[in-house]
Amino acid sequence: MKRKATALDVAKLAGVSRSAVSLVLNGRGDGNVALESQQRIREAAAALNYSPNKIALSLRNQQSRIIGIVSDQVVTSPFDGNIIAGADAVAREHGFVTVVMDTELDESRDESAVETLLDRQVDGLMYVTVGLRPLHVPANMARVPSILANCFDDRPEAGLPAVIPDEVRGGREAAEHVMSLGHRDIAFLAGDSLTPAAPRRIEGFRDAFSGAGMPVTQDRVIQVGWDIDAGFHGAMKLLEGVEPAARPTAILCANDRLAIGVVLACYRLGLSVPQDVSVMGYDDEFRIAKAMVPALSTMALPLREMGAAAMASLLAEVGSAPEGTSDDGGPAAAAVSGAARETLVPCRLVVRESTGPVPAGR
Amino acid sequence: MKRKATALDVAKLAGVSRSAVSLVLNGRGDGNVALESQQRIREAAAALNYSPNKIALSLRNQQSRIIGIVSDQVVTSPFDGNIIAGADAVAREHGFVTVVMDTELDESRDESAVETLLDRQVDGLMYVTVGLRPLHVPANMARVPSILANCFDDRPEAGLPAVIPDEVRGGREAAEHVMSLGHRDIAFLAGDSLTPAAPRRIEGFRDAFSGAGMPVTQDRVIQVGWDIDAGFHGAMKLLEGVEPAARPTAILCANDRLAIGVVLACYRLGLSVPQDVSVMGYDDEFRIAKAMVPALSTMALPLREMGAAAMASLLAEVGSAPEGTSDDGGPAAAAVSGAARETLVPCRLVVRESTGPVPAGR
């Protein structure tokens, strides 16, 4: 296979001009080019395995049908990759391709990543983060239609639309789930406040209590961090050496890794899950939550949906939906708050085996 | 900020011709352009915030200083993202940028992903996979310098260079680590044979036994899968209801998730780790191995190094190292087997708290 055929090659082979080739191959042949020529052109193109040079196209048309995705660390960290998967799927449906650049959490690379993408004439830009977080959007992002997924810019002037999970609702529904199983003494192991996710989930947790007309047990909410060991030690503090009647009967965790630590602690103390204490995760992490022993009840983050909703909305702004299906504006359940242009996507309760009825007598 | 400045804008502002601008800005000004003009050109460029249009450059030069990375699922899965991080770091050092496309494990998208990248004039291509695996390289990859990271093509005709971890050595050194702690009855929970990683690690495990002049205890090697529950049930089979003297004193796992399951089982059975049984993982998974309770001894996969070595080697083939540091051929420890052009990168033993001396009397 040698150098690729150009439109000129096709034109020569078909015995016509370059313009004719262009017209025909772009569907604007009828009424402009003789039917017989059209036929010859198509044959020639097929014979030469011709496809237009995308670089030349971009230069000419000032657009590329490429959406650039810049991520803080979703490529290189284990988390949230499905946002990109969801975004990519929608882009492909509409005849766009996505191209990803990861800054590995180095904000000084933000601008240059965006610049590189812009240099390549991307038609739109999406910024994706691991974990919900506030962000200072790179200034040059404003040069093309752009959107934020799993992050938001709280400076009023930088009003980029954002698609984020409904964390407070997630926290509330998690609490409501164990409440519906009869639990009243519920603890919440809540990550830290470095990400807004934890405070929002705590807020939902509190909402559930007020909603149930129950007092919010202040000291049952502890912020310990996000990893297995944090969950372990947090649970130990809650359970070790305390008499059964004073133990929380359910422990909600701000992610699945904490839940692993909690289960570890329970087993170490000879406690059964969920017979003695119910444990709930958050995130529904791939091959973690489902594979745990016992399989973790959890609040699934709507990663794919977020990516898909963000891309659908971005593409609508980019305009031109020539190749894809009609876009009717994303998931029906999503709510948009007018001013800030934030789309909240609901989390999904997943009930497995780590939560059960409250122990008798509690 | 309106439309970007072009070379013509700079030329006009400096009162010279486009060619002069090009010459000066590409360092070929001396001896061709009057010093005074050079100065004016540089000032004009700075004033207009000029940078050459990359698309036009690519079209003109038939190259882009972009390396395309196609991944089977490293973006969208939680694993092995550091291969890309390592590759990207090296590329950036040399003035290249990387652009990633993930096929989400859909092999029918391989060709078109490569095609898209090729259309964009990438100067080189890297195929990266999650977990060591054989692969049928997309045919069109051969059109530019290419390399495989964490995968290999075993068809003799498709001789692309590959950078992979030295799994058999990893398996051997893992076994040797616990042997050095006095363990003799060692079990190996070994994933499955869907990936060549497990068989190779098993081979290394066996090598360690022959090396120590010990009989290979056949029934101590069990292939159970890769997830927490598999580790849990595997360990249960090994430990539950068997008298202490008949228990393996160390359990090696083919990944860290299995090790979590094993520890879970130990705790459930009232066994301590590492006092009663030593447990070892594999992979050194980010925020898993280190965060476990106890922190997992493990065999770290050299992900970053693999990505870096692969990129260094690819860039050497692409040629032209104008902007970066000199490349001296990757990690010193890597071994290249001439014919197949496979580079084996050694894993790294990480000793933490889950392995300890063999219990007294065993």
Next chain:
DNA sequence: TTGAAAGCGTTACCAT
């Protein structure tokens, strides 16, 4: 030392 012109591969306009 400088500038004009060709060419990279397209598409779109405008005479023919």
Next chain:
DNA sequence: ATGGTAACGCTTTCAA
């Protein structure tokens, strides 16, 4: 209906 030509932004060669 057709094909020539300009334009996208750049680099490079060649003549002045």
